[in-house]
Amino acid sequence: MKLGRISVPSPDGDQIRIVAVRPDEGRVIDLARAYALGRQAQYATPDAARRLAAAHFPSSMAAAIAAGSAFLDAAHWAVDQAADDASLPIDGLSWVAAVDPPVIRDGLTFPAHMKGFHDRVGGGLPNPQLFKTPGYFKGSTGVVYGHDEEIPYPSYSEYVDYELEMGLIVGAAGSNLTPDGARAHLFGVTIFNDFSARDVQGYEMAMSMGPQKCKDYAYGIGPWITTVDELPSTDGLRGVVRVNGEVWSETTAEGMIYTPEEMLAYVSINDRLQPGDLIGSGTLPNGSGLELDRRLSLGDVIELELEGVGVLRNRLSAEPDKAPWWPEPRPYPFGTPAN
Structure with a gap:
């Protein structure tokens, strides 16, 4: 369904x-x-x-x-x-957003995307820890958008990007699960667009605190959820990205380091899955503009298609969304910073 x-x-x-x-x-x-x-x-x-x-x-x-x-x-x-x-x-x-998740956790589990990302930003090779335990961050649930809803373009960024991901929707509460047991806790799959302010992402991630304003201004979720009985496997699902009607990339959900069941099980360790939680699969290979060296502009229409689910379409606002305040830098108290 x-x-x-x-x-x-x-x-x-x-x-x-x-x-x-x-x-x-x-x-x-x-x-x-x-x-x-x-x-x-x-x-x-x-x-x-x-x-x-x-x-x-x-x-x-x-x-x-x-x-x-x-x-x-x-x-x-x-x-x-x-x-x-x-x-x-x-x-x-x-x-509106297909689900109102109690918690958003966004993973990183497609090596081809990791390699493409690091090749573009010149940051060396992906962190080996990502091959030892699943990596994820937590995002704001207050800025979720559904199909055809307009996405505000944050005025503090000059480089807004999209990311095509599978959104794994949790169906039942659970803690300390095994991958075999986690399957029963998966409700369905939606499309998750992890919008990213790339220029802000660079200096925020350097703080070793995880993403903040580079992510928490918009998450696209939709257009709807396909339940697991209709989508028994996510392996090999095909995806397409279109911007203003032009195909920017075609991709396939292949090569995940950790399966959806393993991701759910890992999240549940000494934590608790809640019904409706969304866990992002991580960006599919070539599922972001950064990997393609292509940039979005104000007013662009982004369509993310995922086999078995549908097409999630959003338009960026035609004008930047201006906040009334931004913090002033404070003096650095530890001498001359390295960077």
């Missing part, structure tokens, strides 16, 4: 609805409405049917996933009962 979230107008303001997506049929199915109609057909009152539907299909995808198998069972039942009466045309919808 493909599951996404849309925003629809209501008398009380815009509401977020979870939908089952049928791209080949050109429609989505409002699951709460379909479920309520199905229950009314079984003699539930309209108010009772809506209460039941709201419990199964809240605005939060993470909260819905947290219900475990009851969520997907209810989704399939709703589609079977009243899909036609709860359908909307797929064109013209207002999408």
Whole structure:
């Protein structure tokens, strides 16, 4: 099943609805409405049917996933009962991020991307530690964007880049998992665009604190999630990057150092996976503009396609997004810095 979230107008303001997506049929199915109609057909009152539907299909995808198998069972039942009466045309919808993750962790596990990155920035070879334990950072959940939402171009950067990744969506809580056990904790896969301010990334990473403003201004998530029953393996999935309709690169999800199951298991060591968490696979080979020596501009439209999922499309803002303040440098108290 493909599951996404849309925003629809209501008398009380815009509401977020979870939908089952049928791209080949050109429609989505409002699951709460379909479920309520199905229950009314079984003699539930309209108010009772809506209460039941709201419990199964809240605005939060993470909260819905947290219900475990009851969520997907209810989704399939709703589609079977009243899909036609709860359908909307797929064109013209207002999408939001496919999931509202409690935590974003973004990995780095495709050696070909690592090598391409280091070749471009002149930073030598990738760190050997990445071949000993999976590497990842944590990103802000407050700046997630869905399909067709505009991405603000941060005014502090002159080099904004995209990154095509698989977004692994956690389906069940768990700690200290093994890779064999972690498979049952994987809900599905979406497209994750780890937008990066490359010029800022260089000096932030040199602080040995991990990325900050070079990453935490936008994360693209969508257009929807494909559940693992429809996408049993991520190995070998094909990807395409288009900018303003031009193909910039074609790629394949091959050669991961660590499998998705191993990544989930590693994250869970003395930590806790939560339903709806997103773990980025790391950028697919040639899945960033940096590797191609190509740069985005204000107003560009980026399309990231992933086999089995769909196309995540976003436009960069036409003008820089200016913040009202930026910190002034402070005196360096340790003599003359090395750099």
